[in-house]
Amino acid sequence: MTTKAADKKDKSFLPPNEADFQSKQLDLFRYFLCGSDDERDRLSNTLDLWDSVPRYSVSRQAMEKMRKASAFPQLMNIPFHYRGRELKAIIQPAWIQDKDDNVIGYYPSANEELIEDALLKIAAEQDRGYFDKTNYRSGVVFTLYMLREELKKRGHARSYQQIVLSLNILARSTIEIRTMVDGKGGEGFAISAYISGLSAVSRGILADDPQAKWIVQFHPLVTQAIDALKYRQFNYAQMMSHCTQLARWLHKQLSLKFTFASLMTSFEMRFSTVKRDSALLDSYKQQRQAIAKLDAAFGELETSGVLMTVKKYEIRGSRDKLEDVTYTLTASREFITQMKAANKRQSLAVEKSTADGDHQK
Numbered sequence: 001m002t003t004k005a006a007d008k009k010d011k012s013f014l015p016p017n018e019a020d021f022q023s024k025q026l027d028l029f030r031y032f033l034c035g036s037d038d039e040r041d042r043l044s045n046t047l048d049l050w051d052s053v054p055r056y057s058v059s060r061q062a063m064e065k066m067r068k069a070s071a072f073p074q075l076m077n078i079p080f081h082y083r084g085r086e087l088k089a090i091i092q093p094a095w096i097q098d099k100d101d102n103v104i105g106y107y108p109s110a111n112e113e114l115i116e117d118a119l120l121k122i123a124a125e126q127d128r129g130y131f132d133k134t135n136y137r138s139g140v141v142f143t144l145y146m147l148r149e150e151l152k153k154r155g156h157a158r159s160y161q162q163i164v165l166s167l168n169i170l171a172r173s174t175i176e177i178r179t180m181v182d183g184k185g186g187e188g189f190a191i192s193a194y195i196s197g198l199s200a201v202s203r204g205i206l207a208d209d210p211q212a213k214w215i216v217q218f219h220p221l222v223t224q225a226i227d228a229l230k231y232r233q234f235n236y237a238q239m240m241s242h243c244t245q246l247a248r249w250l251h252k253q254l255s256l257k258f259t260f261a262s263l264m265t266s267f268e269m270r271f272s273t274v275k276r277d278s279a280l281l282d283s284y285k286q287q288r289q290a291i292a293k294l295d296a297a298f299g300e301l302e303t304s305g306v307l308m309t310v311k312k313y314e315i316r317g318s319r320d321k322l323e324d325v326t327y328t329l330t331a332s333r334e335f336i337t338q339m340k341a342a343n344k345r346q347s348l349a350v351e352k353s354t355a356d357g358d359h360q361k
Helices: 024-030 037-041 061-069 112-121 142-153 160-172 220-228 236-241 245-257 272-278 287-305 333-360
Strands: 003-006 044-049 076-082 085-092 095-099 103-106 129-132 137-143 175-180 184-193 194-202 215-216 231-235 267-270 308-316 320-329
Touching: 024 129, 024 194, 024 267, 024 333, 037 044, 044 112, 044 142, 044 220, 044 236, 044 245, 095 137, 095 215, 103 137, 112 160, 112 215, 112 236, 112 245, 112 272, 129 160, 129 220, 129 287, 137 142, 137 220, 142 160, 160 184, 160 320, 184 194, 215 220, 231 245, 231 333, 236 245, 236 333, 245 267, 245 272, 245 287, 245 333, 267 272, 272 287, 272 320, 287 308, 320 333
Parallel strands: none
Antiparallel strands: 003 194, 044 231, 076 085, 085 175, 095 103, 129 137, 137 215, 175 184, 194 215, 267 320, 308 320
């Protein structure tokens, strides 16, 4: 039997205790307001701050171009806004040694984002997620087979070797989120690996053992979100069904922010805001190409039934130069129903958490 820890220097990473799989915070995180088991299977949680950080914006194709040009950056600095605050994500890549002993750098990309989304879904299932209030950590216990089946079920099949590579990238890449003051870097308030602990036990080679037992410890901001109820239920299955990473990002943002959705209300998003806060449109040399990509992503949301209509308004300046684009979004009836359920679930969770706190006093 072999045991492997992705970061042996992290002595704080210990296996969860039995009591960590049963807690008030986990009960609330696992509880979804829905009418059937089939509906519950489609739901998961999107996390307020963590899912607003542009942490998966560098594609594998872009990385390969950087390597060929000998321009692979040691750090990636990505400014963004979160609820009116200026922040910056500082990302350090993972350095992975392949079977030929070559050391290759990887930034977390869409592949790793899908893995993390699937792990959060598995954590919301009974007896899989854990929350340790004393040591302030959370995570999930799973097998490669379980994770591979979840990804396959949502239309993102991966080999065991690909999954293990993504897990190692998540464990070895670090991200710091720093406040910005007058456009300059201020103090960092979170610096950690994407998953701050990773270990596995196997009877053979980890990458080939579907029943290897893996333990992941989530980023501290995930733990904070679970503890403070800073998450919302949303249609995870629908989000995972989108073809592009940008459409999935938009779906999460709408689930977090379009909480007032109704047939009488609309939601506005600007091209410039999406470009800044997603960092998924920076690779386009021409603005019209990036706008076309965003148009297509909104089209995906219309086709999948998240949005009923999308109205596009071009903002032009002197000499008719295109300066920005505003998108006015009307939610579908299905999305409106989902938002009402998410709002009610949030209110019930706060009430239960408050009642439990009063009872303990």
